[in-house]
Amino acid sequence: ADEVRLQLQWVTQAQFAGYYVALDKGFYGEEDLDVSILPGGPDIAPPQVLAGGGADVMLNWMPSALAAREKGLPLVNIAQPFKSSGLMLTCWKDTGITSPADFKGKTIGVWFFGNEYPFLSWMSKEGISTDGGPDGVTVLKQGFNVDPLLQRQADCISTMTYNEYGQVLDSGVSEDELVTFKYEDMGVATLEDGIYALEDKLEDPKFQDKMVRFVRASMKGWKYAEANPGEAADIVLENDASGAQTEAHQQRMMVEIAKLTAGSNGTLDPADFDRTVATLLGGGSDPVITKTPEGAWTHIITDAALK
Amino acid sequence: MTTETTTQAVIEARNLDLVFQTNDGPVQALRDVNLTINKGDFVSFIGPSGCGKTTFLRVMAALEQPTGGEITVNGMTPDEARRQRAYGYVFQASGLYPWRNIARNIKLPLEIMGYTKAEREKRLNEVLELVELSGFEGKYPWQLSGGMQQRASIARALAFDADILLMDEPFGALDEIVRDHLNEQLLKLWARTNKTIGFVTHSIPEAVYLSTKIVVMSPRPGRITDVIESPLPKERPLDIRDSPEFIEIAHRVREGLRAGHGDD
Amino acid sequence: MTTETTTQAVIEARNLDLVFQTNDGPVQALRDVNLTINKGDFVSFIGPSGCGKTTFLRVMAALEQPTGGEITVNGMTPDEARRQRAYGYVFQASGLYPWRNIARNIKLPLEIMGYTKAEREKRLNEVLELVELSGFEGKYPWQLSGGMQQRASIARALAFDADILLMDEPFGALDEIVRDHLNEQLLKLWARTNKTIGFVTHSIPEAVYLSTKIVVMSPRPGRITDVIESPLPKERPLDIRDSPEFIEIAHRVREGLRAGHGDD
Amino acid sequence: MKTLIAVLTVLAVIIAFWYAACLPMNIKGVLTQAERAGAEVVPVGAKERRDLGEIGLVLGNQFAIAATWSQDRPRLPAPHQVAVELWKTTGAMVLKGKPMSKRSLIFHGWVTLSATLLGFAMGTGLGILLAVGIVHSKVMDMSVMPWAIVSQTIPIIALAPMIIVVLYSVGVQGILPKAIISAYLSFFPVVVGMVKGLRSPDAMQLDLLRTYNASANQGFWALRLPASMPYLFTSLKIGIAASLVGAIVGELPTGAVAGLGARLLGGSYYGQTVQIWSALFAAAILAACLVALLGVIERVVLKRMGMSA
């Protein structure tokens, strides 16, 4: 069997259910693939692992991948199982925020690590400065939990529909205490959780073939997970060695994830790509990319996989 | 000044016992020690290593608590005498503080006892003169030879007005010539100030040359085996050491020592 | 054995100079030192602190390089002699290794020089006997008194067949009785083995009692001021120290010392 | 015995203080929850309470005091909460017969411990080698030592992901990357202590060997090495604690798959403060055990060498 190493961009959770299902259900095996899944962590950059040859293929958010491409690492999107973005801002209602214009003078927790760009371009679209002051927002580099909101150190924090938002609710907060802004709704959504490989490796027909089989099996996994969220969540839980995940949490995450993967068969919609690029180019002073990237995606793999 | 009979007892030890509790069991450092030291006496303690000379001196200075018997200093307990700053103590090694230069080392007791600045300087210069260290006040201890360090530590003990001077082998590390010289100086100082001096040494000639009273001690358990009153006059030139009286006393001390020297 | 005239020169120093470079400028530790030591000599070095006794001994043992003049040992350079393991050296402090018991301390040079196991045990027992430490071989240094430690370190230097024994104030820390005893032992050993011995001491009686040749040194710069050949016989009971010859030599040594003692 | 009483007293005071500290630390969270559940809280509204003093809130809402010691996700968990969690994840797991389940701290502790021990062995080996080189070669002494100090001013947490990526790229995965990071932290105390120790023989002890014409090699085994043992053990104790921290840091970027670091991180992601605290204490207990173990070895070794009185 051909070996494929997949680098995730976060710890094992239902966000990556499709791949774990494909592994567990033997879909990879059916394609004669021997896949190993490498969990990520808070400060591991999947593009770096790919560049170092530690993995063959990786998952990434497009802003980060495009930034890497401009840094000279030729990443190519070969499939896009996530159709829509799950990123949003979650605010306390009692802060009086009802629309983006009310952000002025507030403190907002943002994820960095390349994920700040959608936020920055959103703010620049709204004409709000991001370096504090009464007319701007004070930005915090948020860790990966919801404490800043619960402790009221921030008025708003970044959350994923499938994970952190649920945690906020889990801690006893009811939905009507909160106001949420989905990036998707604000028109500043960027593509999340795409499958990327290195350009030069893709020129090798054997590698191409491997990727075709990989994407085919992975999408089969995703569709299975969408259809059987309960079973998928259990599979994820079994694969989590840290023992930190809870059943209920993964169940709900799977349900939310299914909403994001719905509507994608794995093929990247060029319109989505263009919208992402436009958002990123519209960013503030220190833009993640300075020009429209060329050749940052390909349909070769998905075309072959889905035909 | 020479033959004024001073019978006023300064230190009186009665049936003194001291047992150290160690890991290997109790060590009897002093057993049934009786001794009277009068005002103006120069008392030497001599005896083999480990016979309790240092321990006895430390008991007198309230640095060690006896476990039996009693001891009075000027009619008080040693600890009360200590609080009244009755002691100048010279340790076996010089024990200067390395972060103070010679002048500040000598002024240390004066600072602690609250002497005025002018007084401190005056006394500093006096004792520097006495131990012939003038000109070295700015040096640090490690910049001086062992002999000079020892002299500085003697100066430190002399700088304030202690009635009782306790010296634990102060000249052990010095060569014969320097030692002779300091012996002479010490005798002069003693004659001049009428201090009471307790002096530990390993050297028989030194003990005989300096003392009015020689206490011979013996180990296991530490006890006094002989107390020899010296008939030598208070005025003692160096060549008194060739006189028959001197040689006789030295002989008696040596015999006393040898008797206490079982094995080792 | 007593009057066999051995005129074979073992150590010859000619115009030896040694200058230490220190932070405060150069220190002349030895200046123009000339000395011949013959086979079987017992040579004592005496002089005030800092006159270069230790330095001279160290030059002989190739532990220090002279900066001028020349010195030969058995016709070779000291370093060649060192490689041939010609020296037994006893340092001022005992310098036993605390992690080795007495037996293993004494066997240390034997191990390094590659003696067989049987030979090591044999020699160990011999020298233990000699310094009267049999029964203590299993003890660690800190379990012994200072005198016993010093004896162990002498045993260590005697365990292997060094022709030349260099001893730097080996008995400095001991009390008079023990010292007398060891002096006697050392003389006996020397008479029996006909070793050549270099011996540093601060004590005039000790130097006179032990030596065939007394070298008086003087500081700043370190130099030899007098070399006194002793007329005393090789056989020396302790009470030889009361003989007129003895007292005369002692007197000469004292005068020589005093002369070299300008200040300090 | 005296020490034991003193330690217990201090512990009792700390625990009492800890319980007291739970009141102000957790009161806001408790009140917010109570309010949601319909209780009457003064003042009303979490936003109004945000900038008020905690002590005042505690006094004004005394009904909530007990709740500050039993919150689900407290800012400061109470001692018994941590103790219960520790028990649930260790002792109870053993009783249930699955000590190596992934919810067991014994399992995670073992994962971290194995990396710690490997890294400690590597770091100690490297440290001793460097120290031997530094003592025997003047070039190494003058050039390596300053840079060894500089190496410790680099924040390991910044370097760790890079070390892991570089090792990935040469195909090394699993326990080794963690061990290397842990070695990076532990070699330094060993170098410093061992250099000090190998240089501790005084001039006289060295000269003695010169008069025997001993080789450098003989000098090392007969003198320098034994003389360095007390120093070595002191630095080993510091080194093993550093190793443990290194192994935990190394677990963060490797996907935090398992180990105490993964528990810390997992706890932090999901706001499980009790889990963080129990993992923290497990790590500290592990470190204390390792240091104590080294202390025992030290005593035995030094006693055998006759170096302890």
Place this chain on the structure above:
Amino acid sequence: MMLVILAALVWCGGWWVNARLANGPQSDSRGVQLLVPVIFGVTLLLVWQLLVKGLQIPMVILPSPVDIAVAFGANLSKLWQDFLQTFVKGALSGYVMGCSAAFLMAIVMDRSDFLRRGLLPVGNFVAALPIVGTAPILVMWFGFDWHSKAAVVVVMVFFPVLVNTVAGLRETSAMQRDLMQTYAASYWQSFFKLRLPAALPFVFNGLKISTTLALVGAIVAEFFGSPTVGMGFRISTSVGKLSLDMVWAEIVVAALAGSMFYGAVAMVEKILTFWHPSQRG
């Protein structure tokens, strides 16, 4: 390949020059003592540069020293801002607070044998709490700005200084203490004239260890939440952007600041403990 061979040559060359210098006649002069480590460092940098270029290691894995220097030069003001935030506000303030608190605590423990017996083992235990676990907690408690960083630093430096100071205050020899006894000196007299000076070499030992801990602690804490400035913030976000040159530029700042901080404390030590055998040389 050429470059790799060249790197090996440079390494050997640098080593050879150092060997000549270190074993040469001037080896104890200050100049040579500075020069040798510098040559070693430069050699290391050259070898790094040549290997990165020679083996064509991608910049996103390991940038070359030249890349790092360029990034350093191009981002001076950003680096300075980060330095102020992390070093001056976080590390330095935490260092001062932690060391002073530890020092005062040590005095209290020195006066009470009971407290010393009780607190030292507990203190050693607390000191073993890994910083990656305590940092997120302290960020949660003290907020995102430098206060939480200072708190982390306080926790990190407290115990090394405490343990060393307690040990130092007990370091006086029995004879030195007895001397004070014979003078009937009061506690504070013997504290200021004896125990404190005697403890200084130990105190500085703790202070020196703490310099590196302080900076590392402040940086690590920023990984768990920070405002949008700071060395730890920059490092963690730059990795995400694959700006490895920027990451290394910050590491260079950290190494420089850490070494200089260490050097400064070591210099004060040299001045205050000139009398100690280890300083007399």
